[in-house]
Amino acid sequence: SQQGEEDPQALSIQEGENATMNCSYKTSINNLQWYRQNSGRGLVHLILIRSNEREKHSGRLRVTLDTSKKSSSLLITASRAADTASYFCAGHMFSGGYNKLIFGAGTRLAVHP
Amino acid sequence: DAGVIQSPRHEVTEMGQEVTLRCKPISGHDYLFWYRQTMMRGLELLIYFNNNVPIDDSGMPEDRFSAKMPNASFSTLKIQPSEPRDSAVYFCASSHRLAGVSDEQYFGPGTRLTVT
Numbered sequence: 001s002q003q004g005e006e007d008p009q010a011l012s013i014q015e016g017e018n019a020t021m022n023c024s025y026k027t028s029i030n031n032l033q034w035y036r037q038n039s040g041r042g043l044v045h046l047i048l049i050r051s052n053e054r055e056k057h058s059g060r061l062r063v064t065l066d067t068s069k070k071s072s073s074l075l076i077t078a079s080r081a082a083d084t085a086s087y088f089c090a091g092h093m094f095s096g097g098y099n100k101l102i103f104g105a106g107t108r109l110a111v112h113p
Numbered sequence: 114d115a116g117v118i119q120s121p122r123h124e125v126t127e128m129g130q131e132v133t134l135r136c137k138p139i140s141g142h143d144y145l146f147w148y149r150q151t152m153m154r155g156l157e158l159l160i161y162f163n164n165n166v167p168i169d170d171s172g173m174p175e176d177r178f179s180a181k182m183p184n185a186s187f188s189t190l191k192i193q194p195s196e197p198r199d200s201a202v203y204f205c206a207s208s209h210r211l212a213g214v215s216d217e218q219y220f221g222p223g224t225r226l227t228v229t
Binding site: 030031033035041042043044045048088092096097098099100101102103104105106 | 117155156158161168169171204206215216217218219220221222223
């Protein structure tokens with residue numbers, strides 16, 4: 001499969017703690033994106049990191065990218081109950097003759113008050 | 114802007130029936146994507162359009178699935194005949210022409226399809 005692999009599949013933490021989710025992919029990418037999905041909703045774009053970048057910050061989010069290891073991580077600092085959601089990485093790659101986003105299986109994050 | 118609009122939000126139908134899902138992208142967005150999400154297979158790209166023209170339909174499962182985009186503000190995904198294994202949440206997403214396929218995509222709320 002060309003889909004990214006994410007771990008852990010599920011993560012349960014207390015409010016205030018940091019949450020780290022990892023994503024690995026198999027083919028070369030142009031950029032890697034992270035999306036959040038609340039239960040019963042569509043995906044919402046969080047952050048994009050390009051293949052020539054190693055780290056990017058946005059508010060409480062920190063994303064790293066290691067193209068040599070074909071992996072990325074998403075860190076959410078000082079988590080809140082409202083961060084409870086599924087988080088997906090998506091690699092932009094050239095596949096089957098077309099540019100497309102390939103999504104990982106996602107990590108389900110539960111933040112307990 | 115109201116965001117990407119999908120209808121219906123929920124659809125329950127019997128095997129063999131025709132199902133039509135509808136999507137209105139964000140105004141000014143030139144790219145439109147149809148995805149399917151299941152527990153087993155995750156989020157899969159079915160087809161995407163650029164300026165109303167289908168570009169990549171390699172993800173369409175089989176001939177029972179078809180998609181059209183008659184104008185910049187409307188697209189349909191049709192399943193005929195439907196089968197229980199088509200049960201999933203179908204998402205429509207759009208992106209701005211400057212973003213294209215490679216940048217931020219805006220997702221609709223999805224249509225939950227149940228085929229009995």
